[in-house]
Amino acid sequence: MSKFVLKSTVLLVAAGIGLGASSVWSAESLQDVLKRRGLSQQDVLAAAKTYVPTGKRDEFVAFSSGGQSGQVIVYGIPSMRILKYLAVFTPEPWQGYGYDESSKDVLKQGWIDGKEITWGDTHHPAISETNGQYDGQYLFINDKANPRLAVIDLRDFETKQIVVNPIYKSEHGGAFVTTNTEYVFEAAQYPAPLENRKFFPLEEMNEKYRGGMTYWKFDRKEGRINTKESFSVELPPYWQDLSDAGKGPSEGWSFTNSFCSERYVGGIEKGRPPYEAGCSAKDTDYLHVINWKKAAELVKQGKAKKVNGHDVLMIETAVKEGILYLIPEPKSPHGVDVTPDGKFIIVSGKLDTHTSVYSFEKIQAAIKAGKFESKDPYGIPVISLKDAVERQVQLGLGPLHTQYDSKPCIAYTSLYVDSQVAKWNYCEGKVLDKLSVHYNIGHLMSMEGDSAAPKGRYLVALNKLAIDRFVPVGPLHPQNHQLIDISNDKMQLLYDMPLPLGEPHYAVAIEATKLKPGVRYKVGTDSRTDKPHPGAVRAGEEVTTKTGNKIEVKGTLIRSHITPETIEAEVGDEVTIHLTNLERAQDETHGFTVSTYNVHASAEPGKTVTVKFKADKEGVYPYYCTEFCSALHLEMMGYLLVKPKGWKPTKTAASAKAAYTEDDYKATVKKVADTQAVIDSVVGYITSVNFKDFPDVVAMVEDATDQLGKIPEAKKKADEAAAKKDWDQANLWSEQIWQYQVKAADLGLRAKTYLEQNGAKPVK
């Protein structure tokens, strides 16, 4: 009997769950399950390495570009469960993004040439860094199609800012950050004239089209990019690609590769060979090496030129000041990756089998010695490959992107054509292992794998094709991210994760414990500005005003009613509705929409949201809370009444009477008393254990107390009505008391379950 089996047997005994204890639900044994489902022993090990039981947490959180969805995908590792799609460049109705006023303002920052842009092609996310390590505070991501960059605050996972690149028409290689997030940078991709709205024919590409590198200044205190202190460096019309920031010894420098440095112009429709032929004809392209620290100083010294109102350091200046160099790199590379210690830069040419390890020390030596093999057509000094490269290693077909392990000198490189991941040692130039993936891997991601301190353990292959991996869902397939265990000498494929929306291009993963988002806002917050919302009100202060044809509602949301429950308008009125969610309990979100008026807002606890529309159609339009927020959520509604201009009631508009009797009232009072007994017993349990040690329970108890706190006022109204024998009102207010009780009981029961399942202990 092998050691493996022995160990497992010991475990099964040690786990102490024999058939006796578990027979009821485990009528099937593990053996039966494996047999029935056709699983191998390897599969079970992979399952055990990725399964996250209820209530347990993932170890890492990945932020993946959402590709053509224009969003960011957040998922847990090792479970590979998608936790959230963050709305960034595209309107997203669940989050109210583009459907409420504050988020519309964010999207509007991303309009180009005064025109609305409702989509993006997100490519490269980057997490903010402190001393070269991920700090979990901010996320940046670019839009390749419409060159823009977004800032997401990881306190609430919301997009706070979009900036439009002032000089590009296309931007693939961004975002990347410097080691303390002083700058977030992005390179141009397809060359074009830098001046906005300026045409030059393709025949003048060499003279009039340009690339570039933009350094956005990030103000960490404000959590926003400061566009005025941002600048770019003009680059030749080589198609700039990905970048990376130097760190440690290479701190202050940035590296950007390129392809089609042939500057080829296609035109297959005119009988010319297409771009794909002409752009990969030469054996090498150029790695751009830029001293961004010095560039920033030069800009401060006024050495930049204004292009479209933005500071651009022109090539001529960059060359003269010695901040810009080129080095040949194997052709059509995609991925330039600085090693964790900052000493080397690894580049792979997609159409070359070699991966090149450049030495920063050698590059600096060449620069110091003024040793250049030539100048490019734009006068930029070119360092020779042999003077800059430490070694070249043959990894396989279509090498693309490299990420690092926590173990020194260990790197992983994706091989697109081979559909493999190569594990190799870049200090020794040795290939250590290869693993097939499914299929055609683009980028890959190890844990904090492009930071100064990679965490090892897992690697994710971002495969571009899934083909046969999943149940078919039509001609448009999901992508396939495959999780790989890299803890051991040999890589082990653990999990296939379909990506259901968008084609993620690149992803970054951070230790889950570094993320510390909030669960509620300070009451009355505008989450997009992080400031108090001018439309916020507290309970009891709700108000509707009309000035001219402008109606402004300042209302509130709480389980399970919207205040106000009626909004009256005349055709043509402009209606603005601000709503503050008064809840405190975690996850007690309310949504808001008005039938056919195409608005939606998501109001998490404490948030104030605004929707705005023109009431241009006569009629009766229900509005409601769009979240299943309590047992009575369907009753959380109201009516927008749009009257014809000058409408007057034709008869005395007395509210319909419900005609409740004294007996109805008494029955309700009894129901309330019975329910109170249930609540008392739950409260009795909760207070009998150490519930204060569980923050989630404390929040629920606070909220339940809040609900119960509303009872005296309703009771007063019921009592007053009963005294007047107004059984309608007496009964209805008593019903409302019961509603408060139901919600408190709901929270209490949830808290009780939580405590029972999480080992709460009795207290005195």
Added chain:
Amino acid sequence: MSKFVLKSTVLLVAAGIGLGASSVWSAESLQDVLKRRGLSQQDVLAAAKTYVPTGKRDEFVAFSSGGQSGQVIVYGIPSMRILKYLAVFTPEPWQGYGYDESSKDVLKQGWIDGKEITWGDTHHPAISETNGQYDGQYLFINDKANPRLAVIDLRDFETKQIVVNPIYKSEHGGAFVTTNTEYVFEAAQYPAPLENRKFFPLEEMNEKYRGGMTYWKFDRKEGRINTKESFSVELPPYWQDLSDAGKGPSEGWSFTNSFCSERYVGGIEKGRPPYEAGCSAKDTDYLHVINWKKAAELVKQGKAKKVNGHDVLMIETAVKEGILYLIPEPKSPHGVDVTPDGKFIIVSGKLDTHTSVYSFEKIQAAIKAGKFESKDPYGIPVISLKDAVERQVQLGLGPLHTQYDSKPCIAYTSLYVDSQVAKWNYCEGKVLDKLSVHYNIGHLMSMEGDSAAPKGRYLVALNKLAIDRFVPVGPLHPQNHQLIDISNDKMQLLYDMPLPLGEPHYAVAIEATKLKPGVRYKVGTDSRTDKPHPGAVRAGEEVTTKTGNKIEVKGTLIRSHITPETIEAEVGDEVTIHLTNLERAQDETHGFTVSTYNVHASAEPGKTVTVKFKADKEGVYPYYCTEFCSALHLEMMGYLLVKPKGWKPTKTAASAKAAYTEDDYKATVKKVADTQAVIDSVVGYITSVNFKDFPDVVAMVEDATDQLGKIPEAKKKADEAAAKKDWDQANLWSEQIWQYQVKAADLGLRAKTYLEQNGAKPVK
């Protein structure tokens, strides 16, 4: 030693993978993994029951409403991996939905009162049925916020049609289908005047506001709803809720519950108790029982009245003709579920602990006998609860929705307030098991659980709150769908699945093998109309025409170039671009966008797409393929050149010369020869095994052959140029030959890997 342990030991031996065989990747034993990750034996069993290894398939596919995302979520069971978000009511850029012309037309069908609606609140998906069983052909889903219904074709998982409900302002309870999908039906929710754009004050709710039930006629051959043959039945202003269709003995009938039959009007801002108090004051609401078959006949006989141009059978007629009845049901129910045999209808009142089993036979007996306890205020006969109910069972707090098992008489009911699922026997009225879920379950879903033939095995709890279950991602949490094993007497919780986008309301699951979607379109198909696209062209027929200020491009997409690579326009021109994807290989999708012009299309193999925009800004705008479709995908681009009006070249616009030499050409010719050797070896392997038994491989081989088939033409051009000593063209066309080779090799290697991993066998 327990039996369980013994069995597992046997398995581990039987699996035959000792430490020797697997030591390299399994440096950790299963025991080590369990210890490190804190997993119990139960967890391992759950992991083994849900894990789907690479290349294996899920057993069931769930179609879940996407809630406020306006979309549909498709996921696999038991892995709970999301396979796709289907764009339905909301623009979705990845799929080009709302960004290409054909899909814009679909969305436009959903405009209301001539106004664009870009969001929806999807609630209840329904799969088409044949003889009461899911047939996997179509999916229907409603929009609650803006009463609409969408038709999705499961051949390609695309939304084909949106119909606007002509008489409602709100619609929660739909879609449901009749047993042969003759009709898809939806009920109104919040009452409003049926006439469009008509205001009546809330005080006249009883007289002027109405509910209703709409039966959409489905034309299965066309795959579209026939709006002209559709009709509605007018109902009182009780807030209609969910429905279900009769089957077997109850075939031809439909059942719809309601809440707030109090017809209460809130107004908390005016000091009135809110809706939540008044809408749940009475102990019962009404179940609506409708004979839809007879209703359809009455409409054909001309007994309907036209409201907004739509046939509505008024209450008076429905009562007179004996097709409409009411039965009291426990208060505020949500979910009315006909048993698989069609004999019973189960309804739970959220605010009552009872679940009621109605007997269709008893209902019919009462109707036949004319035995009614009363009439409602609208003259509808009310059958007494005791005359209609078989039994009532106390299940727990907040019972909501019921689904069925494959075992007779076994049902599962969600308990919202208790956060539990109850398993019970509805024939005997016995509770069999309860399981806690996390937290506050709304609907639940068993496999084909509302059809005439439920499949058992799994149950999914659609919980409304996740709270502490996942790594926190800010104040807005994912939802939590929990997978439950129902194969045994006791339910076992298997898996927590976060829902990352939208709050799903309801879901349906079908056996995966019943779905048979295509992987490619017939070349030149418009996928939204299912017809040949007028803008389609074949390879070599690409053409650009200009008529007045209208530019029309008929182009093609194939790895890795777009034809044409240049589109020239003058400022103000209207540009229409049709693109046909010429690929055949599965999953070889191309996307298309133009920088800053806010268009995007997803072109799967064979599909023709159209984007349209006004070239209203001078400048140079790159366009590109937005999918990582091959190693050269970044080169799959072109330029839209928008010239100032009347622009003329200022100098002879000679294309830049690349200045390749004879040596360059010879080097490329050698590279081509070397690559051919690689291809030959791969072809040698593929043809040495039974590759024709693998359809996926056959498709790849076809596509590779296609690529290689383009070589002779390029070779001819290269040879002609070489003869003329035009080394530029000779070299570039040779490079293009190499590109064809690289793509063929890529496909070949993928095919080879597939064959090796899937047990291909040698052939002679």
